[in-house]
């Protein structure tokens with residue numbers, strides 16, 4: 006692997022994470038649309054919103070991560086892809102906005118009509134977005150994005166058999182993953198009714214996804230000659246077969262209600278297919294543009310790789326903490342109510358030393374910032390000003406809050 | 416050379432450049448006020464929680480809990496509007512991205528980690544109420560505050576680079592010798608923009624939040640809950656506003672040094688002059704400022720600390736390299752005018768507090784606080800118009816013109832119109848949810864007297880959800 010390929014690997018990791026985690030968030034909404042409105046559907050809806058709540062924003066960031074690495078490391082490829090595939094990306098962006106907004110407001114819905122409207126927007130946008138992103142991937146994979154500013158066809162670059170096959174597969178995979186996760190969450194929370202109903206959905210979706218994947222391969226082999234040859238060639242064939250095997254295995258795991266294992270199996274199946282795609286295209290990123298040609302210069306690549314490595318040092322434990330809390334069911338627990346009453350120590354109105362320090366930072370900050378023409382003197386001035394705002398907020402804010410909190414009018 | 420063989424990212428003919436710019440500007444105008452809450456609201460919530468932890472007074476805890484719900488909703492909307500902006504970089508400006516993204520892209524790559532941290536810990540914080548120990552819960556909020564800062568740092572490093580590009584060599588339309596760290600963080604344009612925007616975040620979120628309770632005060636809701644919720648954000652905004660003037664002066668000096676054309680546009684200064692004046696109000700007619708109130712030598716003094724300093728006028732560059740002067744000038748004067756008014760209001764509040772230890776009693780004070788929120792948003796947008804429109808016609812100052820950056824794709828007006836509709840829906844939805852959250856009855860544990868008047872028929876779903 007060359008230096009130029011490392012960011013691509015990082016992008017693929019991000020893409021898999023987005024497909025597996027973000028995809029499941031989209032899929033959870035799918036199940037709200039599918040099916041009748043009955044007592045069970047309300048419980049399923051609540052379960053899905055609740056499961057998604059703490060994680061969907063973090064899961065969404067994987068998309069930003071992939072984009073940012075793409076444009077930093079392969080600027081020409083990024084610009085070509087977005088300018089040609091303008092329509093599906095715009096649809097996806099609108100879908101993301103509608104979905105996020107619907108999520109933000111769902112907690113406030115009270116009446117049935119409000120709930121229905123919000124759910125409808127949420128579900129439709131949750132299907133539209135992965136479908137649109139899938140068609141874009143299909144357009145890239147089938148070689149329909151030439152290098153250049155909007156050089157490809159605005160319509161046929163994403164309205165074509167491969168794009169639609171990938172789009173449908175993206176929606177189906179998300180629905181399958183979601184059903185598996187939700188069944189697992191329900192089992193953990195001891196909700197037998199929900200476990201049964203999501204298990205049934207997972208089995209149905211698993212079968213459907215398998216059939217669609219096979220149909221997709223057929224479509225690709227008719228529509229995209231190069232991609233087919235790539236996929237059936239060594240070494241891409243290996244992950245393709247692996248993905249099929251992992252897919253079959255997870256369906257069996259779901260059948261046995263081994264949801265945790267199925268969670269990882271399903272993720273592996275998705276990861277394998279993404280890897281297969283990358284290997285099939287190697288060494289080209291876009292037709293006539295190899296990864297090496299598309300890559301930014303050495304300093305940019307090195308800085309990106311080092312930056313991601315340093316970021317990972319923070320990210321990995323943070324994600325582990327969040328998913329640990331979620332998967333151990335900490336957020337499902339009955340809220341404990343506030344801790345016992347505190348000693349009732351009233352905040353001192355305004356401690357003198359704090360007040361004097363605050364005034365000192367002001368006296369230092371203003372003249373230095375006004376007079377200095379740069380350099381360390383200016384830096385001291387600006388830091389003093391920021392310290393003034395922070396310390397002053399603590400000093401005056403806590404004093405004012407104490408007075409304001411007293412029952413009689415202050 | 417044949418047209419078909421033109422370089423892949425050669426400038427294209429985009430009939431709808433104006434719409435593309437409007438689309439970009441619209442998306443910023445929606446994202447940036449939301450982001451102010453991402454910057455400042457976590458700090459407000461933590462401050463309340465800290466007061467609760469110290470005193471045990473349940474009022475603080477109730478406020479922190481209720482605010483954290485609004486925080487989560489606003490964060491979600493901030494995330495998705497930011498996503499649109501990222502997409503738009505590719506959808507609207509492929510020429511710019513293809514040529515320069517390897518120089519500044521690192522800023523966004525690092526920012527992604529900031530977003531991860533913010534999203535992860537905001538979730539732990541909001542879903543962790545009563546489910547984590549009090550200490551762990553408070554600590555979970557700290558990374559959110561830090562990430563609000565680093566997120567601003569990263570994205571503003573990109574904007575500062577566009578305004579004052581460095582860290583690369585540019586020959587024949589090609590970028591070579593890229594030094595990404597120097598480009599992003601070795602650029603002193605970054606620092607005033609960062610500090611000015613960061614303070615703006617506290618000013619906007621502070622006045623908007625305080626304004627809600629000031630309106631409540633005017634309608635007779637003056638209990639401890641409302642008073643505390645008014646006073647804390649107001650204090651922060653009142654301290655930040657006067658400081659913002661000092662920082663704005665620093666910003667203007669940096670602009671004078673690095674972007675003389677932008678400075679000339681801010682003041683409508685046509686000819687290069689020694690001892691240049693400032694004009695208040697008035698209108699630039701293409702030659703000079705008419706009907707303005709001149710303040711002699713003030714521009715030289717403010718920009719260079721010397722009443723006789725030479726200030727470059729617009730005449731130094733050809734007409735097609737000048738920004739639209741009136742847009743920039745009106746925006747700048749609006750920001751400064753509002754900035755001075757906010758600082759005056761802040762001083763009233765601080766002086767009354769320091770001398771009398773109470774809130775002012777005149778209803779005019781509360782009306783002013785209620786108006787200060789929307790006005791500070793106007794100042795925020797006006798400031799960004801100053802910076803971004805003042806940079807025109809360049810997208811990368813001095814290196815690439817905006818028209819050379821734009822996409823060659825058709826359908827920009829369709830995108831613009833759709834986005835207008837989507838944002839209208841988004842704004843309506845945000846207003847609706849905030850009202851809903853605010854209407855849920857205030858219940859303060861162990862303090863029946865603290866319960867605010869319950870609005871008939873008001874929804875309380877959010878509270879219910881928690882109890883389950």
Ligand code: HDD
Nearest residue numbers: 608612615660663664666667751754755794795798799802
């Ligand atoms: C609440 C908002 C707010 C307030 C009260 C002010 N500003 Fe501001 N200003 C902004 C919010 C803002 C901003 C956050 O919108 C900008 C856009 C780019 C930036 O760095 O900050 C800005 C930019 C900006 C610029 C251009 C910087 C550049 O292009 O690099 C100047 C010269 C000033 N401001 C000057 C001032 C002065 C002299 C003020 C005093 C009254 C002032 N601002 C109040």
Ligand code: HEM
Nearest residue numbers: 436439440443444508511570573574799800803804807810
């Ligand atoms: C990264 C940080 C950036 C920030 C914070 C920023 C901010 C803004 C803001 C606030 C506006 C004006 C909003 C209004 O008019 O209401 C604006 C306008 C604009 N921005 Fe930026 N911008 C950034 C990057 C970019 C990029 C990457 C581009 C792409 C080329 C861009 C191109 C434009 C254009 C074309 C306009 C419209 C100017 C006009 O109407 O004449 N900006 N930007």
Ligand code: HEM
Nearest residue numbers: 066449450453490493494497498500501530563566567570
């Ligand atoms: C003044 C300039 C800007 C500041 C201070 C800023 C800051 C922030 C902050 C604090 C957030 C977190 C969400 C929230 O708190 O609401 C956010 C979200 C986001 N911003 Fe901005 N932003 C600015 C402009 C931009 C620009 C120009 C872009 C892209 C071109 C952008 C892209 C994003 C993205 C993609 C997100 C979502 C991240 C996520 O998924 O969590 N922002 N921004």
